Amino acid sequence: MKLYHFWLSSCSWRVRAALAAKGLEVELEVVDISAQAMQQDSLAYSVRNPMRQVPTLVFDDGGVVRELGQSTAIIEYLEERYPEPALLPKEPWQRARARQVxxxxxxxxxxxxxxxxxxxxxAQGGDSGEWAISVIDRGLQAIESVLASRAAAFCMGDVLGFADLFVYPQIYNAQRFNISFEGMPTLARIAESCAAHPAFIATHPDLGAE
Amino acid sequence: MKLYHFWLSSCSWRVRAALAAKGLEVELEVVDISAQAMQQDSLAYSVRNPMRQVPTLVFDDGGVVRELGQSTAIIEYLEERYPEPALLPKEPWQRARARQVxxxxxxxxxxxxxxxxxxxxxAQGGDSGEWAISVIDRGLQAIESVLASRAAAFCMGDVLGFADLFVYPQIYNAQRFNISFEGMPTLARIAESCAAHPAFIATHPDLGAE
Structure with a gap:
């Protein structure tokens, strides 16, 4: 398998961490989506991914090469094709809650x-920093409400799962914007567990700076 | 089951149509998200759905009342709990493609x-109409590229499925913005099939105007 990704892209990190959590080997190829490079808009890449976004997973499907974009679709595919270790809980309501988060x-x-x-x-004259902080804070506060009745290390229990793959890279982004987690103790605890998990350590955005 | 929804909300329409496609009965309760009403921000609703968005599905889970937000999570839950008629294809790559779209x-x-x-x-001084048209057109063009090699009536074949539940309400929004489908013949054909399908007719946004 080959993954087109960008180290700092949170959607890419979700998939890198999913692959690592399942112990799957993947060849990584960087698509530089920084404002200076905009490689996602190249003709070569936009054919693979018409949304011109990272990530894209390329894999062999019984002799046919497939190119799949969108991080949730990719992770659901990996979960169906490589069921163990499972990322989604077994119980329907718990699965639904993980997908909701x-x-x-x-x-x-x-x-x-x-x-x-x-x-x-x-470009429209708005304050992009204020915009980003506002949408991130509003969303994370909502996730804190949904998860606050739980006392586990990760979103859905004591093992890393589907929801964590989305939540932790978003928290990492929030930390880069200096958003405070004082009022979000559940997410602060989940962030600590995720930061120490081998699947996130082995696929961390900082590796791109080396 | 009870669905909190808004007739003109495309995310709500996805779930209404999924329920109809599966022949499931649901009690509907309107949450008026128009700028004048903003009922989604009421305390009563925001407890059910901390993102303060529609839809929310309320259902009995073995004697426990559950409240589930987010349209994809709801539709995946319905698919697992009421597998027939299936909305997702059976074959893994086809399932992945449906989820991608x-x-x-x-x-x-x-x-x-x-x-x-x-x-x-x-509020930031931008042109919201131009903004909306630009993001809708860009996204639909990408979906046209992904689906263009297919010749079927619906996104993934000759029966209504998972991807159509998302694509058609978005096309309907695009039509309200007068976006042209001349360069998108595949989506134009899918729109025609969906517009004539009982699951969309029985749950159409226009019913809210009656």
Whole structure:
């Protein structure tokens, strides 16, 4: 398998960590989505991923090469094709809750604070920093409410799972914006557990700076 | 089951249509998310759905009342709990493709053109109409590219499925913004099939105007 990704992209980190959690080997190829490079808009990449976003997973499907974009679709595919260790809980309600939390990040926070959108906000004369902090804080507060009745190390229990793959990279982004987690003790605890987990350590954005 | 929804919300329509496609009965309760009403911000609703968004599905889970937000999580839950008729294809790559297309709408288009965001764009002095048209057109063009090699009536074949639940309500929004589908013949064909499908007719946003 090969993953087109960018080290600082939170959507890419979700998939890198999912692959690591399942012990799957993958060849990594960087697509530089920084404002100076914009490699995601190249013809070569936009054919693989018409949304011109990272990540894209390329894999062999019984002799046919497939190119799959969108991080949730990729992680759901990995979960179906390589079921163990499982990322989703077994019980239907717990599975639903894990997917809800993941989607709160994936549709409720991340798209509103990605590089392309923040540049648009600036271009329209808005304050992109204030915009980003506001959408991230609002979304994480909502996730804190959903998870606050739980006392486990990770979102859905004592092992790393589907929801953590989305929540922790978003928390890491929030920390880069200096958002305080004082009022979000549950997320602060989950962040500590994730920061110490081998699947996140082995795939950390800092590795891209080396 | 009870669904908190808004007739014009595309995320709500996805779930209404999923329930209809599976022949499931649901009690509907409107949460008026229009700028004048903003009922999603009421204390009563925000406890059910801390993201303060529609839809929320309320259901009995072995004697426990559960409240589940986020349309993809809801539809995946319905698919697991009521597997027939299936909305996702059986084959892993086809399932992945269906989820990819759904996510292109759910994280790549819809969040960037919902009411709350368009109001923020206006408040910052931007042109919310131009913003909405640009993100919708960009996203639908990408979906057209992904689906263009197919010749079926719906996104993934000749029956209504998971991806259509996301794509058609987004196309309906695009039509309200007068976006042209001349360069998107695949989506134009899918829109025609969906517009004529009982699951969309029985749950159409226009029913809210009656």
């Amino acid at each position: 993941a989607e709160m990040v994936n549709s409720g926070i991340q798209p509103l604070q990605n590089i392309r959108i923040l540049e648009r906000v600036s | 759904a996510e292109m709408v759910n994280s790549g288009i819809q969040p960037l053109q919902n009411i709350r965001i368009l109001e923020r764009v206006s």
